[in-house]
Amino acid sequence: xxxxxxxxxxxxxxxxxxxxxxxxxxxxxxxxxxxxxxxxxxxxxxxxxxxxxxxxxxxxxxxxxxxxxxxxxxxxxxxxxxxxxxxxxxxxxxxxxxxxxxxxxxxxxxxxxxxxxxxxxxxxxxxxxxxxxxxxxxxxxxxxxxxxxxxxxxxxxxxxxxxxxxxxxxxxxxxxxxxxxxxxxxxxxxxxxxxxxxxxxxxxxxxxxxxxxxxxxxxxxxxxxxxxxxxxxxxxxxxxxxxxxxxxxxxxxxxxxxxxxxxxxxxxxxxxxxxxxxxxxxxxxxxxxxxxxxxxxxxxxxxxxxxxxxxxxxxxxxxxxxxxxxxxxxxxxxxxxxxxxxxxxxxxxxxxxxxxxxxxxxxxxxxxxxxxxxxxxxxxxxxxxxxxxxxxxxxxxxxxxxxxxxxxxxxxxxxxxxxxxxxx
Amino acid sequence: xxxxxxxxxxxxxxxxxxxxxxxxxxxxxxxxxxxxxxxxxxxxxxxxxxxxxxxxxxxxxxxxxxxxxxxxxxxxxxxxxxxxxxxxxxxxxxxxxxxxxxxxxxxxxxxxxxxxxxxxxxxxxxxxxxxxxxxxxxxxxxxxxxxxxxxxxxxxxxxxxxxxxxxxxxxxxxxxxxxxxxxxxxxxxxxxxxxxxxxxxxxxxxxxxxxxxxxxxxxxxxxxxxxxxxxxxxxxxxxxxxxxxxxxxxxxxxxxxxxxxxxxxxxxxxxxxxxxxxxxxxxxxxxxxxxxxxxxxxxxxxxxxxxxxxxxxxxxxxxxxxxxxxxxxxxxxxxxxxxxxxxxxxxxxxxxxxxxxxxxxxxxxxxxxxxxxxxxxxxxxxxxxxxxxxx
Numbered sequence: 041x042x043x044x045x046x047x048x049x050x051x052x053x054x055x056x057x058x059x060x061x062x063x064x065x066x067x068x069x070x071x072x073x074x075x076x077x078x079x080x081x082x083x084x085x086x087x088x089x090x091x092x093x094x095x096x097x098x099x100x101x102x103x104x105x106x107x108x109x110x111x112x113x114x115x116x117x118x119x120x121x122x123x124x125x126x127x128x129x130x131x132x133x134x135x136x137x138x139x140x141x142x143x144x145x146x147x148x149x150x151x152x153x154x155x156x157x158x159x160x161x162x163x164x165x166x167x168x169x170x171x172x173x174x175x176x177x178x179x180x181x182x183x184x185x186x187x188x189x190x191x192x193x194x195x196x197x198x199x200x201x202x203x204x205x206x207x208x209x210x211x212x213x214x215x216x217x218x219x220x221x222x223x224x225x226x227x228x229x230x231x232x233x234x235x236x237x238x239x240x241x242x243x244x245x246x247x248x249x250x251x252x253x254x255x256x257x258x259x260x261x262x263x264x265x266x267x268x269x270x271x272x273x274x275x276x277x278x279x280x281x282x283x284x285x286x287x288x289x290x291x292x293x294x295x296x297x298x299x300x301x302x303x304x305x306x307x308x309x310x311x312x313x314x315x316x317x318x319x320x321x322x323x324x325x326x327x328x329x330x331x332x333x334x335x336x337x338x339x340x341x342x343x344x345x346x347x348x349x350x351x352x353x354x355x356x357x358x359x360x361x362x363x364x365x366x367x368x369x370x371x372x373x374x375x376x377x378x379x380x381x382x383x384x385x386x387x388x389x390x391x392x393x394x395x396x397x398x399x400x401x402x403x404x405x406x407x408x409x410x411x412x413x414x415x416x417x418x419x420x421x422x423x424x425x426x427x428x429x430x431x432x433x434x435x436x437x438x439x440x441x442x443x444x445x446x447x448x449x450x451x452x453x454x455x456x457x458x459x460x461x462x463x464x
Numbered sequence: 465x466x467x468x469x470x471x472x473x474x475x476x477x478x479x480x481x482x483x484x485x486x487x488x489x490x491x492x493x494x495x496x497x498x499x500x501x502x503x504x505x506x507x508x509x510x511x512x513x514x515x516x517x518x519x520x521x522x523x524x525x526x527x528x529x530x531x532x533x534x535x536x537x538x539x540x541x542x543x544x545x546x547x548x549x550x551x552x553x554x555x556x557x558x559x560x561x562x563x564x565x566x567x568x569x570x571x572x573x574x575x576x577x578x579x580x581x582x583x584x585x586x587x588x589x590x591x592x593x594x595x596x597x598x599x600x601x602x603x604x605x606x607x608x609x610x611x612x613x614x615x616x617x618x619x620x621x622x623x624x625x626x627x628x629x630x631x632x633x634x635x636x637x638x639x640x641x642x643x644x645x646x647x648x649x650x651x652x653x654x655x656x657x658x659x660x661x662x663x664x665x666x667x668x669x670x671x672x673x674x675x676x677x678x679x680x681x682x683x684x685x686x687x688x689x690x691x692x693x694x695x696x697x698x699x700x701x702x703x704x705x706x707x708x709x710x711x712x713x714x715x716x717x718x719x720x721x722x723x724x725x726x727x728x729x730x731x732x733x734x735x736x737x738x739x740x741x742x743x744x745x746x747x748x749x750x751x752x753x754x755x756x757x758x759x760x761x762x763x764x765x766x767x768x769x770x771x772x773x774x775x776x777x778x779x780x781x782x783x784x785x786x787x788x789x790x791x792x793x794x795x796x797x798x799x800x801x802x803x804x805x806x807x808x809x810x811x812x813x814x815x816x817x818x819x820x821x822x823x824x825x826x827x828x829x830x831x832x833x834x835x836x837x838x839x840x841x842x843x844x845x846x847x848x849x850x851x852x853x854x855x
Contacts, residue, residue, distance in 0.1 A: 061591025061612055062556040064549045065490040067835050069592060074609050074651050074663065076598060334708060338653065339601065339660045387657055404601075406659050454600055456663035458649035 072325070076456045079320045080343065083448030086318065088310040090448055092298040093375040094290050101179050101283040103302050105157070107440045108168065108253045109286065109352070110246035116352030117184070118252070118286035118440075119202050121177055122152070122170075123241030124260045124278045126232040132266040132274055142266040147228045148273070150262040151209075151220040152244065158217055160254040160356040165214045167247040170221045171204035172230075173240040177283075184287040202243045202285060210247065228262065241281075254356050254440065257282060290350070293375075296447045297344065299432050300359050300439040307431040308366060308374055309342075309449075316417045322457070330457065333417040339454035340411030341384075341404040342431075345446040349395040358389035359443045360435030363407045365426035379430045383410040389435065395443055403445075404452065405431070411451070488558040490549055490839050491795050491827055492590045495750045495787025496700075496714070496743065497616055498827075499757075502565045502583020504541050504849035505819035509777035509803025511759025513737030516681070516691030516723030519763075520817060522851055524565045524583030525721055526679035526693035527623035528635030533569055533577045535815075537853035540566040547843040552835055562587065564847070579623045585717075586743065587616040588645045606654035615645035617671050617700075631684070637677040641697050641717060644670045667709065673700040673717065673744070687727040691737075695719040700744040714744035715752070736760030743786040751790055757783035761801070777803035777821070788830060793838060795829025799845070817851040 083090075100106075109118035129143040152170055175198060177187040187203075188195040197203045208227050213219035221244070231241070244258060260278040290301070298305035316333025342363065349355070363384035366377050384407025394400040414425060433439055492498045502524035503514035514523030521529070522539035543562045548555065567581025591612040597604050621639035628634065647667045653660040679693030700714040723737025738758045745752040761779025768774065778801065785795040803821035823845040831838035 060558070061593045061610055062488065062490070062549055062558050063593050064551040064554040064556040065493070065590075065592050065839065066594035067552060068490055068493050068830070068839065069594070069611060073611060074649050076600065076607070076651065076663070078600060336663050336665065338663055341659075387659065408659070408661055452601075454660055456651055458651075458663070458665045 070459065072459060074456060074458045075322065075325070076338070076454060077323045079453045079455060081318070081320070081451040081453065083450055086312055086315055086451055087448055088312055090295070090297055090307060090309045091374075092294050092296065092305050092307040094292055094294075094298065094301055094303055094305045100285070100302055103284075103438055104256070105437065105440070106255050106257065106282065106284045107286060107302075107356075108154075108244060108246045108251075108255060108284075110251050111249045112162070112252040113250065113352040115288065115350075116252065116286060117201065118284055120244040120255075120258065120282060120284045121173065121179070121182060121202060121241060122244060122258060123179075123239055123281040124231055125281070126228055126262075126278070127276075128232075130264055130266065130274070130276060132264070132268055134268040140268055142268045145264045145266050147225055147232075148263045148265055149225050150223045150228060150260055152223060152258050152260055154211075154213070154219045154221065154244070154253075154258045155256040156213055156217055156219060157254040157256070157356075162251045162253065164251060165212055165248065166219075166251045166253060167210055167212050168219050168221055169210040169245050169247045170208040170223070171243045171245065172206045172208060172227070173243050174198070174203045174205040176239050177202070177241075179281055179283050182283055182285055184285045184289060201287070204243045204245070208242060213253070223260065252352070252356065290353070290442070296347070297431055297445040297449065299361060299443045300355050301353070301442040302438060302440050304433065304438065305442060306375075306379075309429040309431065311414060311427050311429065313427075314418070315415045318415075320453075320455075330455065332415045332453075332455075335455045335457055337408065337412050337415060337453055338456050339406065339452070340408045340415070341406040341452045343450040343452050344403045344405065344431075345449070346390065346394040346400040346403060347444050347446055348398055349442050349444045353440075353442045354395040355390075355392045355439045355441030355443055357437065357439050357441075358391050358435075359433045359439060360389050361386035361403060361405055361443070362432060362434030363405050363410070364430040364432065365410070366428040366430050367424075367426075368428055374428070377428075379432075380426075382434055383407050385434070390443055392441065395441070411453075488560055488590050489547065489587070489827065489841060490551065490590055490592075491785055491787075491830065491841070492588050492613070493592070494789065494792075494830070495746050495752055497586040497588035497787070498785055499741075499743075499755075499783070500562060500564055500584025500587045500616065502585070502619065504539065504565065504851075505803060505821045505847040506775075506777065506805060506849070508823065508847040509779050509801045509819070509821035510735050510761030510763060511737060511779040512781045512799070512801075513721060513723045513739060513757070513759045515679075515693060515721045515737050516689050516725055517735050518689045518725045518727060518733055520851075522565065522567055522569070522849070524567060524581055524619065524621060524623075526635060526681065526691050527579075527621070527637040527677055528625050528633045528679040528681040528693070529691060530569065530577040530579055530623060530625035530635060531627040531633030531681055532630075533571050534574070535569075535853035536571060537569045537851055538567070539569065539581075539849060539851035541847055541849035543845060543847045545843055545845045547841050550840045552837060558591075560589065565849075569851075569853075575627045577625045580621070581623075582618045582620045585617045585619050585641060585643075588613050589616065600653065600660060601655060601657075603656060605660070608652045608654070610648070610650040612648045612650075613645055614648075615643060617641055617643035619675060621675075621677065623677070625681075631682065633681045635677075635679045635681070635693070639675050639677075641673040641675050641700060642671060644668055667704055667706060669702045669704050671700055671702050673697045675717065688724065689726075690722075690724045692720070692722040694721075712747060714746055715742075717744050718742040731764055731766040733763045733765075734760070735763070741786070746787075749790060751788050752786050753784065753788070753794060755784040755786050757781065773805070773807050775803075775805040775807070777801070777805070779803070785827065785829065789832065791832045793829050793831040795827060795839075797825060797827040799823045799825030815853050817849075819847075819849045821847045823847070
């Protein structure tokens with residue numbers, strides 16, 4: 041009996057296997073047993089509005105780059121304000137090889153090194169000039185027109201663009217990644233005298249028209265002769281207090297989508313309510329209408345049309361378009377609301393050429409899982425469902441130029457339905 | 465008896481807990497599927513009707529045929545099937561296993577025998593993969609679809625047979641036609657950017673309809689047995705858990721079965737039978753035809769070893785299949801079977817019975833304007849049944 045019991049169990053369990061479907065017989069099923077189609081929703085069907093704000097962090101003073109421009113595309117000027125703190129003492133190695141502090145070093149000269157991002161700069165020889173600045177400035181708030189522009193004070197430059205004074209030196213960038221502007225010992229002595237020259241510093245400009253250079257922070261390389269080891273010249277490198285100022289100054293807000301820029305732009309897209317109730321026709325199926333809350337969405341992407349950027353402000357580097365949910369709260373204005381981690385990425389970065397001339401190909405920003413959430417029927421079991429989206433340049437590094445798109449992007453959807461399941 | 469209870473429990477629990485055992489057929493893409501005959505391996509080898517057969521069998525067709533059983537026991541049948549399919553020149557193979565029946569037998573008194581069990585009715589198991597191409601997102605995109613249906617409808621029966629005399633018995637059963645089917649549709653996309661997410665939809669349909677069965681068994685003369693039964697049910701209801709998918713009501717099932725067997729010699733028996741059935745009709749364009757099924761066979765009991773007998777059987781059957789689309793031809797199936805039995809003890813009241821049959825058959829039909837040559841399935845079907853009885 042025991043033998044029979046085990047045989048029964050073995051046979052029963054062996055029978056419980058899942059067979060693979062066959063590749064024959066597809067013709068037995070209706071050709072539209074599963075139906076996939078594409079729909080492009082125009083913006084007015086799912087968006088209330090879009091607004092861009094150019095207010096966000098990464099003001100020029102916080103950027104890890106600077107922009108030097110002279111009448112770039114006949115429109116953009118940009119200059120770098122620099123202030124170097126010349127040390128009163130330096131640490132040197134004496135003749136015995138011991139590191140010691142020399143409180144009476146003599147600075148015999150130096151140079152400002154401008155390290156240029158060659159792929160993000162106009163590819164032509166450029167004369168760089170370094171001027172004494174004649175007025176002090178506030179590094180956090182200085183702009184092309186104002187040397188101080190805070191809530192409590194608004195003080196314009198005597199000459200817009202930084203009130204440059206005497207020429208300190210000049211250099212030419214032709215190729216390679218660096219250009220040097222010499223600084224003589226008298227200028228260094230002047231910068232050392234903070235009483236005679238109260239934090240005015242210098243201005244670095246391009247003297248060549250129609251140029252725009254993207255550089256890392258210009259450093260001052262000082263040649264030092266120490267009393268502890270007078271036969272040897274030492275070089276010390278000083279990082280500046282700096283910012284860059286440019287014109288024309290961009291508005292705080294525009295209606296068309298923008299990303300990138302310094303300060304950076306963020307585009308807010310406010311969704312309509314109950315997107316799940318939107319109905320769309322099924323192409324190729326006369327009379328068929330489906331409600332978005334009832335269908336399976338395989339792909340959802342915002343479709344944005346790049347347009348020409350404001351003259352001279354096309355991005356100097358490729359932009360990475362990302363989509364974020366805006367975490368709204370009644371106490372916080374829209375433009376200050378925090379955003380989520382990215383919920384969608386463009387599949388490839390957008391080259392500067394997309395924003396130089398009209399007719400660039402549209403850009404798709406897939407965010408299928410996110411749109412599945414906002415297009416589904418409201419469910420109390422689901423927590424937060426965003427009603428506002430944010431577009432921004434989510435890549436690194438930060439850009440000076442601005443990516444600009446046509447107003448009110450569309451939404452491309454790929455939808456699938458299975459009709460064969462409807463009957464048992 | 466303890467061993468009987470233990471094996472019975474194992475059979476029932478295993479069958480209930482396991483993934484439903486099914487076997488694919490492309491003919492099951494129509495309506496509620498293809499019929500499953502709730503017969504044991506002995507009846508399967510003798511034409512598959514399972515009514516009016518002299519001697520022991522546990523087919524869940526005619527409740528009156530329980531009469532005369534003197535021992536408590538359990539019985540189950542297992543049916544592996546291997547099928548080769550040909551549709552428009554595209555060939556493929558499938559395989560699977562069904563459980564045509566599981567039943568517990570219980571003689572209450574010398575005149576009354578009860579049983580509780582289930583038998584197959586309709587199998588809706590099929591799975592198809594198709595490949596196509598469609599322009600999506602501005603590029604030709606390969607699409608692979610998997611449509612799969614798994615499950616079917618069974619009959620759960622509580623049966624009783626009353627022997628009015630050694631030659632005449634009546635039987636009755638009440639029960640439920642029940643089951644479920646899982647429909648799965650999966651579409652995957654071969655887009656180059658791999659951003660189009662797959663489609664996956666699952667729906668489970670549950671079926672139920674009360675049924676009642678009446679039958680008799682009569683031996684009018686020595687060597688001859690007649691049997692007949694009628695099964696009727698209410699409309700079959702199909703329900704699901706989807707909010708936007710309404711429940712569906714099908715027509716009611718009706719099946720009339722009759723059979724006879726005659727002992728030609730002390731060692732040779734002949735049997736034949738037929739059924740007429742009306743399956744639940746769907747409220748769609750799918751056509752459900754009334755079907756006829758006939759079958760018969762011979763059994764030779766000359767092979768013996770001591771108390772053990774080894775019956776050898778041959779049989780043939782032919783049947784119409786019930787479902788098709790309006791423009792399709794009626795599908796049919798046939799089979800020829802060879803069987804062997806192993807019995808311990810009295811052949812009319814055995815302690816253990818194991819039966820085996822192997823059948824070669826084919827299903828054809830469903831010719832239409834789109835599938836001009838229709839569908840052809842060649843199948844090998846093995847049925848193994850085991851009955852254990854208490855001493």
